[in-house]
Amino acid sequence: MLARIKQFLGIGAKPKEVPKEEVEKVAEEKAKPRIGYVHLSGCTGDIMSLSENYDILAELLTNMVDIVYGQTLADVWEMPEMDLVLVEGSVCLQDEHSVKELKEAREKAGLVVAFGSCAATGCFTRYSRGGQQARPDHESFVPIADLVKVDCAIPGCPPSPEIIAKTVVAVINGDMDYLQPMIDLAGYTEACGCDLQYKVVNQALCIGCGTCAMACQTRALTMTDGRPELTSARCVKCGICYVQCPRSWWPADRIKQDLGL
Amino acid sequence: MVLGTYKEVVTARSTDKEIQKIAQDGGIVSALFCYALEEKLIDGAVVAGPGKDFWKPEPMVAQTADEILAAAGTKYTFSPNVLMLKKAVRQYGLEKVGTVAIPCQTMGIRKMQSYPFGVRFLADKIALVTGIFCMENFPFASLQTFISEKMGVSPELVEKMDIGKGKFWVHTADDVLSIPLKETHGYEQSGCKVCLDYVAELADVSTGSVGSPDGWSTVFTRTDAGETVFKAAVEAGVIETKPVDTGKFGLEILTKLATQKKEKAMKEIDRRKSMGLPVPYKASSEKEDPLANV
Numbered sequence: 001m002l003a004r005i006k007q008f009l010g011i012g013a014k015p016k017e018v019p020k021e022e023v024e025k026v027a028e029e030k031a032k033p034r035i036g037y038v039h040l041s042g043c044t045g046d047i048m049s050l051s052e053n054y055d056i057l058a059e060l061l062t063n064m065v066d067i068v069y070g071q072t073l074a075d076v077w078e079m080p081e082m083d084l085v086l087v088e089g090s091v092c093l094q095d096e097h098s099v100k101e102l103k104e105a106r107e108k109a110g111l112v113v114a115f116g117s118c119a120a121t122g123c124f125t126r127y128s129r130g131g132q133q134a135r136p137d138h139e140s141f142v143p144i145a146d147l148v149k150v151d152c153a154i155p156g157c158p159p160s161p162e163i164i165a166k167t168v169v170a171v172i173n174g175d176m177d178y179l180q181p182m183i184d185l186a187g188y189t190e191a192c193g194c195d196l197q198y199k200v201v202n203q204a205l206c207i208g209c210g211t212c213a214m215a216c217q218t219r220a221l222t223m224t225d226g227r228p229e230l231t232s233a234r235c236v237k238c239g240i241c242y243v244q245c246p247r248s249w250w251p252a253d254r255i256k257q258d259l260g261l
Numbered sequence: 262m263v264l265g266t267y268k269e270v271v272t273a274r275s276t277d278k279e280i281q282k283i284a285q286d287g288g289i290v291s292a293l294f295c296y297a298l299e300e301k302l303i304d305g306a307v308v309a310g311p312g313k314d315f316w317k318p319e320p321m322v323a324q325t326a327d328e329i330l331a332a333a334g335t336k337y338t339f340s341p342n343v344l345m346l347k348k349a350v351r352q353y354g355l356e357k358v359g360t361v362a363i364p365c366q367t368m369g370i371r372k373m374q375s376y377p378f379g380v381r382f383l384a385d386k387i388a389l390v391t392g393i394f395c396m397e398n399f400p401f402a403s404l405q406t407f408i409s410e411k412m413g414v415s416p417e418l419v420e421k422m423d424i425g426k427g428k429f430w431v432h433t434a435d436d437v438l439s440i441p442l443k444e445t446h447g448y449e450q451s452g453c454k455v456c457l458d459y460v461a462e463l464a465d466v467s468t469g470s471v472g473s474p475d476g477w478s479t480v481f482t483r484t485d486a487g488e489t490v491f492k493a494a495v496e497a498g499v500i501e502t503k504p505v506d507t508g509k510f511g512l513e514i515l516t517k518l519a520t521q522k523k524e525k526a527m528k529e530i531d532r533r534k535s536m537g538l539p540v541p542y543k544a545s546s547e548k549e550d551p552l553a554n555v
Contacts, residue, residue: 117379154378157379162382166377204533206452208339209343210342211370214346225401226338243376244373244380246372247452255372261265261483
């Protein structure tokens with residue numbers, strides 16, 4: 001996996017803190033990464049969140065990457081070879097077209113990114129039981145990692161504009177340390193607010209800090225007597241509470257670097 | 262480095278007589294927030310305010326000096342302040358938020374700032390994290406046990422709680438009671454037992470009583486932002502400082518306590534890992550500095 005990302009970025013070792021001009025120069029000299037975007041069963045919120053990075057968006061799209069595939073983004077029918085594909089939305093097992101597009105994306109892209117919680121964990125589409133118009137047979141929606149190998153995941157419902165910007169910068173700088181948690185999160189596909197109880201409180205790790213309840217994007221969590229309390233009817237199974245918990249994984253070095261400590 | 266990375270360490274206290282009267286020690290957190298509010302360095306602070314039950318704090322957004330002072334003093338049970346940061350920005354519309362945080366809360370905030378997966382437009386609005394030293398935290402029922410059962414005092418009568426000199430202290434209007442700290446052992450929450458941070462190593466400024474005389478606090482300035490606001494508060498005369506005692510009752514005791522906490526936690530981390538339990542930190546065999554918070 002590491003080797004593949006490094007190959008994609010065309011680098012051997014990771015450079016430290018590259019200044020903006022440097023990045024632009026490298027971007028000019030190097031062939032621009034060919035990015036695809038595949039939209040499966042999701043609400044388009046993830047790509048909208050990406051587009052909220054107004055300050056870097058124009059530069060990114062004009063000079064740093066080539067968008068080579070994607071509904072509404074590129075005027076092509078045939079899926080070309082891609083360096084990286086962002087997949088938004090979970091995949092519906094009854095939808096032949098979605099399954100085919102996802103499999104094809106895996107074949108044609110160097111790296112597959114589960115972009116947003118629907119792709120990463122299934123998120124709220126996990127609640128689907130079919131029986132709705134116009135396709136009552138569309139019943140089973142699963143994270144894309146159930147069908148294809150996923151290289152990294154950016155969970156969030158949606159992921160914040162900042163994490164998307166930080167990821168883009170890390171990819172351009174070849175900052176593998178920053179990307180490592182997202183590579184690890186590719187394996188986190190069965191998420192729920194109850195993970196806090198199973199994986200934190202039950203494991204004697206909860207300290208009652210409130211980060212999970214702060215992070216919850218649907219206000220499904222409150223804090224009662226210093227422990228998270230889940231209103232399961234509000235939980236969309238995005239996984240953000242557990243992902244943000246300081247006791248799930250701990251990026252000590254990155255934090256110190258960011259703080260200048 | 263058991264005291265974390267820092268720029269400077271001093272002994273300090275608020276010069277405000279009112280703050281001195283109600284504060285836990287030197288009133289550094291109250292003084293810093295009041296100053297930062299006054300100077301518009303922050304437009305509000307998330308603090309552990311009074312709750313419905315006596316001594317059961319609730320996180321609250323303070324936007325005036327009066328609200329800051331209403332939350333002065335240490336509470337030895339949970340106040341999930343991190344939860345309130347999002348409300349401070351979304352519901353109160355604050356752009357520059359301060360907060361007081363124990364080490365684990367600081368860790369939650371800093372992780373969110375470095376990896377804001379699902380947290381939108383909040384990371385850059387955290388303007389001042391004031392960390393406080395913390396050995397452990399207690400569930401509310403543990404405090405009730407100490408106060409009602411072990412000391413025989415009704416919680417409503419308690420005016421101040423304190424930990425120091427090896428004892429847990431309770432001040433009422435006309436009495437000061439204590440129990441040896443070892444009587445509190447076994448009542449702390451379990452999550453604290455793997456914590457490798459005593460002095461809020463990732464805060465902008467961290468402070469606590471250990472290492473300074475009564476009525477004063479030890480203060481570490483850590484980040485550029487923390488140094489700037491602390492120095493400005495000293496220059497403005499709202500905080501007075503003196504050199505920290507480097508001897509037995511100063512940095513030595515602080516270093517000793519920090520080391521003890523970390524060594525105990527490392528032992529517990531290794532023990533849990535050997536049982537196959539998850540811990541987010543490295544085993545002692547996996548890291549260069551066995552006491553580092555990694």
